[in-house]
Amino acid sequence: MLELRKITGAYGPVKAVDEVSLSVAAGEILGLMGRNGAGKTTLLKTIMGLVPKRTGSLLLEGEELIGLPAHAIPRRGIAYVPQGRRLFSELTVAENLRMGLLVKDAPQAEAERVLDLFPILRERLSQAAGTLSGGEQQMVAVARALCAQPKVLLLDEPSEGLIPAVTHRILDTVAALRERGVAILLVEQQVKSALRICDRIALIENGTIQHEAPARDLAADPVPLERYIGVHR
Amino acid sequence: MITGPALLLALLEGSVGAAVLALTALGLSLVFGVMRVINIAHGEFVMLGAVVAWWCSADLLGAHPLLGFLVALAVAPLIVGAIALAADWLVLRRISYDPERTIVATMGLLYIIQQGVLMSYGPDARPLDPPIYFRVQFPGFGYSGYKLIVAGLALLLLAATWLLLARTRIGLYMRATRLDSETAQAFGVPVKRVYAIVFALGAMLAALSGVLIAPIRGAHYLMGADPLLLSFIVVIVGGLGNLRGTLLAAACIGIGEGMISVLFSPTLSKIIATLLVAAVLVVRPGGLARGATP
Ligand SMILES: Nc1ncnc2c1ncn2[C@@H]1O[C@H](COP(=O)(O)OP(=O)(O)OP(=O)(O)O)[C@@H](O)[C@H]1O
Numbered sequence: 154m155l156e157l158r159k160i161t162g163a164y165g166p167v168k169a170v171d172e173v174s175l176s177v178a179a180g181e182i183l184g185l186m187g188r189n190g191a192g193k194t195t196l197l198k199t200i201m202g203l204v205p206k207r208t209g210s211l212l213l214e215g216e217e218l219i220g221l222p223a224h225a226i227p228r229r230g231i232a233y234v235p236q237g238r239r240l241f242s243e244l245t246v247a248e249n250l251r252m253g254l255l256v257k258d259a260p261q262a263e264a265e266r267v268l269d270l271f272p273i274l275r276e277r278l279s280q281a282a283g284t285l286s287g288g289e290q291q292m293v294a295v296a297r298a299l300c301a302q303p304k305v306l307l308l309d310e311p312s313e314g315l316i317p318a319v320t321h322r323i324l325d326t327v328a329a330l331r332e333r334g335v336a337i338l339l340v341e342q343q344v345k346s347a348l349r350i351c352d353r354i355a356l357i358e359n360g361t362i363q364h365e366a367p368a369r370d371l372a373a374d375p376v377p378l379e380r381y382i383g384v385h386r
Numbered sequence: 387m388i389t390g391p392a393l394l395l396a397l398l399e400g401s402v403g404a405a406v407l408a409l410t411a412l413g414l415s416l417v418f419g420v421m422r423v424i425n426i427a428h429g430e431f432v433m434l435g436a437v438v439a440w441w442c443s444a445d446l447l448g449a450h451p452l453l454g455f456l457v458a459l460a461v462a463p464l465i466v467g468a469i470a471l472a473a474d475w476l477v478l479r480r481i482s483y484d485p486e487r488t489i490v491a492t493m494g495l496l497y498i499i500q501q502g503v504l505m506s507y508g509p510d511a512r513p514l515d516p517p518i519y520f521r522v523q524f525p526g527f528g529y530s531g532y533k534l535i536v537a538g539l540a541l542l543l544l545a546a547t548w549l550l551l552a553r554t555r556i557g558l559y560m561r562a563t564r565l566d567s568e569t570a571q572a573f574g575v576p577v578k579r580v581y582a583i584v585f586a587l588g589a590m591l592a593a594l595s596g597v598l599i600a601p602i603r604g605a606h607y608l609m610g611a612d613p614l615l616l617s618f619i620v621v622i623v624g625g626l627g628n629l630r631g632t633l634l635a636a637a638c639i640g641i642g643e644g645m646i647s648v649l650f651s652p653t654l655s656k657i658i659a660t661l662l663v664a665a666v667l668v669v670r671p672g673g674l675a676r677g678a679t680p
Pocket residue numbers: 164165169187188189190191192193194195196236
């Protein structure tokens with residue numbers, strides 16, 4: 154579905170992402186893990202066209218996306234849940250979702266379908282997004298992205314700063330999207346959660362992919378995890 | 387001794403001024419809020435609106451001044467909006483809307499517009515006939531009907547702008563861009579196009595207020611300074627880029643300014659307004675109003 158070939162992303166002279174090659178298939182969850190500053194966020198931003206300098210090849214169902222302006226990328230079918238949620242805080246929840254719907258001019262019915270995944274948000278629709286709790290805000294961030302009817306979903310640490318119960322709920326919802334054939338690239342810092350829901354995991358350090366393996370293998374042999382993100386058992 | 391009628395007159399004058407000021411300041415506030423651009427040339431867009439109004443009234447010779455005024459209301463925002471689009475494309479976009487460099491750039495734009503008008507229109511302050519002339523009788527004094535129409539039109543235009551922001555797709559895009567331009571891009575918002583539209587819209591609002599005040603104050607190539615200063619005061623007092631605050635501040639400052647001008651002196655009103663800004667900046671650096679927009 155989405156294929157990265159030697160993708161490089163740089164803010165200035167320093168390449169924060171350096172010749173990364175990865176692919177995510179429809180209905181698959183690829184986990185991306187690495188230490189702080191490893192380049193996870195930059196990789197997602199590079200895919201979204203939000204990093205000033207990017208080179209390499211980025212293919213969505215075989216179509217090249219490098220060279221498109223950033224605002225043209227979501228319409229092709231890639232949706233983004235940014236780190237720290239980045240809701241339009243003074244807009245209402247409904248308006249935040251509308252921002253997702255407008256990507257593909259989807260009807261309100263699409264929002265209703267998405268709201269079925271997060272029914273609590275129905276009571277919050279007319280509230281300013283910034284006034285919601287952290288968990289609810291993360292739900293809005295995921296829902297907003299889903300309203301764009303993505304083929305590929307990029308999530309940057311959706312569990313950051315949330316209690317385990319809420320994390321669980323959100324990640325389960327994300328995992329259920331597999332059935333719809335969405336390709337998912339998930340940045341997740343909690344090893345347990347990542348091993349639970351990802352199919353494969355890529356480990357990134359200094360902007361390059363150091364190791365890539367099925368989650369099952371990493372669960373059986375955690376040496377690479379210890380090496381690249383420093384987990385102890 | 388301030389009498390009842392004098393007070394009412396001052397209040398009327400203040401309200402008319404407030405409505406027009408709100409229109410001018412809303413444009414400045416929008417541009418600052420969405421683009422983070424401090425547009426020093428904003429007052430020149432007001433002046434251009436007034437000059438176009440003079441041209442329409444003078445060149446449609448023989449026609450009723452009302453016709454010239456209506457033509458100006460339609461044409462001035464188009465001309466000035468086009469100038470703003472050109473400035474956005476030729477200058478602001480090329481310096482990446484950098485907040486500091488755009489100050490210098492819009493200052494340059496101010497001089498270009500001013501000198502351009504000086505060379506073509508001349509240095510004279512030229513009066514315009516009011517498009518319609520009638521007086522409304524209040525207890526103790528008669529008041530210009532045209533001024534009441536000005537206030538009404540200004541309020542109508544404010545409401546239209548508000549609807550645009552609150553109800554339309556482009557309005558939603560403007561508000562989203564104001565809050566987080568990068569995330570807006572990630573949701574398909576062509577941010578540069580939004581900037582161009584906002585800059586043009588801000589200029590059009592200024593031009594419209596220029597057309598509205600032309601029959602009251604005339605048209606002169608230096609008349610942009612006053613609206614610029616007052617709009618800045620309003621935008622700062624209202625909380626930078628906060629549209630609701632801008633309208634609130636325009637109402638307070640416009641009415642206050644008008645009343646003090648009528649009852650005491652225009653200079654005193656400017657002094658007080660400037661002191662007010664200083665006080666607000668010290669006490670509430672975020673502006674008087676806070677919270678949700680549009
Ligand atoms: N806007 C920016 N301008 C310049 N350098 C940046 C910018 N954003 C990130 N960087 C640099 O790029 C590198 C990668 O940062 P990035 O945010 O991608 O890391 P990350 O893996 O997402 O970290 P975290 O786990 O803390 O979210 C870091 O060295 C960072 O300092």
